[in-house]
Amino acid sequence: MTPLNTLQQKLKQQTANLFYTDSPQTIAYLTNFYSDPHERILALFVYGEDSVLLVPELEVSEARKNEHIGQVIGYRDEENAWHKLRHAPFLVQAERYWKIGIETDQLVVERYEELQSLFPAADFINFTPSINEMKMVKSAEEIQKLLKAGELADQALEIGMAALKTGVSEREIVALIEFEMKKRGASSMSFDTMVLFGDHAASPHGTPGERKLVEDEPVLFDLGVIYDGYASDVTRTVMYGKASEAFLSAYSSVLNAQRSAQEQVSPGVTTGELDQIARELLTKDSFGQYFTHRLGHGIGQSVHEYPNIAAGTDLPLCKGMCFSLEPGVYIKGQFGIRIEDCVALTDKGPLAFTQTSKELITLPLQS
Structure with missing residues (x-):
């Protein structure tokens, strides 16, 4: 069953007539059509057994090659995209659509108001939990793609470590890593690469700059x-x-906390319990106050997905879930340490997507 079929079933279960999303990530997940529309609108309408994709004219030909999409409606930059929908099949009797699923964590107010004008009699319901539930459990094919992305991440680490020498800047290492990843088949980095030296790493999400090693x-x-x-x-x-x-x-x-949490990944253990395992070990060693963020997050088409692996959460783990485990210690003016692997929960336990050693790697001085 495709993700689109699963969504159509969920619409029936919740007696919803229509689902709308303009999230490129959700559209890609549901249809396998990848596009970055920038400021333009890319929107998918799913209703009954059919779907309509609203897409910029310059991507119409690619969208129509997609076997999962029912109808493709294109619009030119000088046209009002919403007006192009006026003759879409699902708008012929707009009053029929009295319950419409939307992603409330994605939809901006301006587009919500456009939807209200198209469907003035509709009630809008939050479908974000249903979409999160679908994305959370990965298929075998998805896990293979995550493993391949992990292989490239391991190579990126190797490239970065090999380039370290006295006097090199953080930005120089970042530039080298990203250039090499493009050459090796990565379409992009999944987020802004961080390479932080010494006390600069005491900021968990610091920005690489001209700091010299x-x-x-x-x-x-x-x-x-x-x-x-x-x-x-x-x-x-x-x-x-x-x-x-x-x-x-x-x-x-930190290493003990990361490994201990990863070893406990199994069905039924909750997200909050994993965070507690790592946090209590760091606290026992008097480093708990320096662990200032959640233990992890889901991963898939986006680098940060549902669920949160955090204190106060209680979602039980299940087969197919993929997420990060990344405890850290950050001591201002001294150093920052974080160790992270992303894993999939399989029949055999946690499967790590990256294989670079977590034992402390000591690199020789180079000039």
């Missing part, structure tokens, strides 16, 4: 790629030269 300091890599529509995400913290005792102690604690 000096001897005997750690380097944090957080990166991922998009390959065949699916994302990877990995973090490793390595040592350039000799590590301090304080760094070694913190690294050992």
